[in-house]
Amino acid sequence: MEKNTNKKAKGLPIGARRAIAYAVLILVSLLCLIWFYILFINATRSKGELTRGFTPIPSTHLIQNLKNGVFHGTLPFVRGMLNSLFVAGCSAVLCTYFSTMTAYAIHVYNFRFKKFMSTFILAVMMIPTQVTALGFLQLVGKMKLEDNFIPLIVPAVAAPVTYFYMKQYMESTLPLSLIEAARIDGSGEFRTFNTITLPLMKPAIAVQAIFTFVSSWNNYFIPALVLHKDKMKTLPILIAQLRSADFLKFNMGHVYAAIAFSIFPVIVVYLILSKYIVGGTTLGGVKG
Numbered sequence: 001m002e003k004n005t006n007k008k009a010k011g012l013p014i015g016a017r018r019a020i021a022y023a024v025l026i027l028v029s030l031l032c033l034i035w036f037y038i039l040f041i042n043a044t045r046s047k048g049e050l051t052r053g054f055t056p057i058p059s060t061h062l063i064q065n066l067k068n069g070v071f072h073g074t075l076p077f078v079r080g081m082l083n084s085l086f087v088a089g090c091s092a093v094l095c096t097y098f099s100t101m102t103a104y105a106i107h108v109y110n111f112r113f114k115k116f117m118s119t120f121i122l123a124v125m126m127i128p129t130q131v132t133a134l135g136f137l138q139l140v141g142k143m144k145l146e147d148n149f150i151p152l153i154v155p156a157v158a159a160p161v162t163y164f165y166m167k168q169y170m171e172s173t174l175p176l177s178l179i180e181a182a183r184i185d186g187s188g189e190f191r192t193f194n195t196i197t198l199p200l201m202k203p204a205i206a207v208q209a210i211f212t213f214v215s216s217w218n219n220y221f222i223p224a225l226v227l228h229k230d231k232m233k234t235l236p237i238l239i240a241q242l243r244s245a246d247f248l249k250f251n252m253g254h255v256y257a258a259i260a261f262s263i264f265p266v267i268v269v270y271l272i273l274s275k276y277i278v279g280g281t282t283l284g285g286v287k288g
Helices: 002-010 014-043 047-051 062-071 077-108 114-124 129-142 150-157 160-173 176-184 189-200 202-218 221-226 235-243 252-279
Strands: none
Touching (some): 077 160, 114 160, 129 150, 150 202, 160 202, 176 189, 202 252
């Protein structure tokens, strides 16, 4: 009886638990990647092949779809990609930098309304973008900033979610004694932030840079309200225009090719920054 009890207490062997974990991870990975596979398969098929239903075997129309729908189509997709790269890149850099600076100020400094400011910033997260859209559009119109990237980049700097993540990460990885030691050594506040705090925050910055880049890259609502000229539009707007074309001009193969074309920069950004997430998780650790 005692031996059976001990076996039950131990549970499954390590090898069996590892096999189950790998099986679950493989299943989840397949569920995440199968949609990309379907997208790229459909991007290789013609309009007639798509109407006959899905097939797991790639076709031979990828180059034709890219040529007719993306590179030599009626909409400037290459210019749209450059616009999206500029807006998303600037938003990611400015958002992560100033959110980290805000979190640093509230984490390091003691001032009278410290708790109130932290609570107020988090409360802003509860306000949906759609609620403020009308007033925002009126402001953009009065400032004559329509068909301009400034209304898409500047508001992205104030990101309460990014600030909250940075603040939580900073509390666990940035001891105040390190900042005090830098001050004693004569380091200025901006130098301390740029040369000491930012390197320690690399993993968190990489994570939030990816999230901000993808969020700005996929943003459709505000750009559709602000940008009117085709040469200024970002990729989500151009893809929506391609999708809403009339029946005679509509080709779903072109739409799939355009979507596949728009995904590659996001994948590249993730591959560049993922090494800081995986390999840089120990950068924030400070030995006591």
